[in-house]
Amino acid sequence: MSDSERRERKHDRNQRDRHRQIREWAAYVRSHPDEDWGEQVNTLVNSQLQSARHLEAERPDESVFRDSPLLDE
Amino acid sequence: MEFTEEGVVIDKPPSDLDRLILDVSAVLDSLDIEHAVVSCYVAVLFGRSRATEDIDVITERFGEETATALATELRNAGYWGSAMPLSDLHETLRDDLPVRIAEDGHRVPNVELTFATDRDDRISLENAITVTLDGEPLRVGSLEFQIAYKLDMGAQKDYEDALYLHEVAGSNLNRTALEQYVTELGVENEYERLRET
Numbered sequence: 001m002s003d004s005e006r007r008e009r010k011h012d013r014n015q016r017d018r019h020r021q022i023r024e025w026a027a028y029v030r031s032h033p034d035e036d037w038g039e040q041v042n043t044l045v046n047s048q049l050q051s052a053r054h055l056e057a058e059r060p061d062e063s064v065f066r067d068s069p070l071l072d073e
Numbered sequence: 074m075e076f077t078e079e080g081v082v083i084d085k086p087p088s089d090l091d092r093l094i095l096d097v098s099a100v101l102d103s104l105d106i107e108h109a110v111v112s113c114y115v116a117v118l119f120g121r122s123r124a125t126e127d128i129d130v131i132t133e134r135f136g137e138e139t140a141t142a143l144a145t146e147l148r149n150a151g152y153w154g155s156a157m158p159l160s161d162l163h164e165t166l167r168d169d170l171p172v173r174i175a176e177d178g179h180r181v182p183n184v185e186l187t188f189a190t191d192r193d194d195r196i197s198l199e200n201a202i203t204v205t206l207d208g209e210p211l212r213v214g215s216l217e218f219q220i221a222y223k224l225d226m227g228a229q230k231d232y233e234d235a236l237y238l239h240e241v242a243g244s245n246l247n248r249t250a251l252e253q254y255v256t257e258l259g260v261e262n263e264y265e266r267l268r269e270t
Contacts, residue, residue, distance in 0.1 A: 015229075019270050022121075022233055026240030029120040034074055038085025041122050045088040048124040052181040 074119070076245040080203035083118070087207050090117065090182050094128045095209045097174055097184045100146045102210075107133040109201035111214040111222075116234040118204065118213065119241050123230075126181040131194045131214075137163045147174060155180040193222060196254075216242050221254035224263040236267055 001009075029037045075082040087095060094110060101108045110118070112129040135143075140163030147159060155175040157165055165172050166188050175183040189195050197214035204211045216238055223235035239246070255264040 018233065019236060022237050023240050023270070025120075025122060026237055029074065029241055030243065034083050034085040037120050038083075041117070041120055042086065042088040044122050044124070045090050045117065049089050049126065049182055052126055053179060056180050 074241075076242070080205060081119075082205045083207070085207065087209075090114070090125070090128065091206060093176070093182050094130070094184060095206065095211060096150055097130070097147070097152070097186075098211050099209070100143065100150055101130075101132065103146060104139060104142055106135055106139065106143065107198060107212075109197045109212050109214045111197050111219065113230070113234055115213055115216070115219050116237050118206070118211070119216075119238060121234065121237045121241075123233075126183065128182065128184045130184055130186050131189050131197055132166075132186060133198060134166075134188050140166065151177050153177045155183050193218075200250075215250070217247055217251040218254050220246075220251060220267075221258050221260060221264070224255070224260040224267065225258045227263075232263070232267070236270060239267055 075084075094114065098108065098110070109131050110128060111131055113123075113125050114128040117123060117125055144154075144159035144162045147153075152174050153159060153176075154162065154172060156173040159172075159174075162172050166186070169188060169190050171185045171187045173180075173183045173185055175181065187194075189198050196218050200215040200218060201212045202215055204213045220235045220238050223231040223238075252264075255261055
């Protein structure tokens, strides 16, 4: 088996795992009270936003990029 | 999560992301501006555990007077234009560019407001459903169209959003409408793959 075939198989396996996890989480959401899954989703969303806010001062302003030749339309 | 004739009821405390869109949506409602939340936040609202900082909102076109009132109400509610001043709101939207609205002084999270510009946007507006989150209403583009649209976008994260919405809504989806959107957007193969996943 070539390296590229190995990489492709690994990619396919990872993708199948991700899809299985998504289906399982959807089943959990369907079958549990909103408060239960809501708390878990809120924890993830709020912590990601806190992290992004912590770093937002370091982000360049959008206007810096607007006229960049590196950007497509 | 309860699917009813009137829409969907989600009885969880709002996250910081939910709080932002509930507030902005209430301002839009107070000015009778028709709008619909679309794209990746819809999956997060329905419980997908993934990170996002932007909430896409499509609105009907409105004039300068309404835009001025909207800018004033947003400022009064503690929001600003994080990429350009709210005083440029109408000019920006009229040029079919997005206006980013965030809590005063911050850039994330933000609501990205755009005028409806094409048929896809109009479908989202015209077929929006009401999601009641913790007792507060939110207009959201139809799940059937969100799924087909996400399949059309093609990136892995979009496919996964479509898969999640398809799984979580399950038998509550209107199959006829979904298959019609799938055909219209030419994503029959992707839809078949989603059903087989």
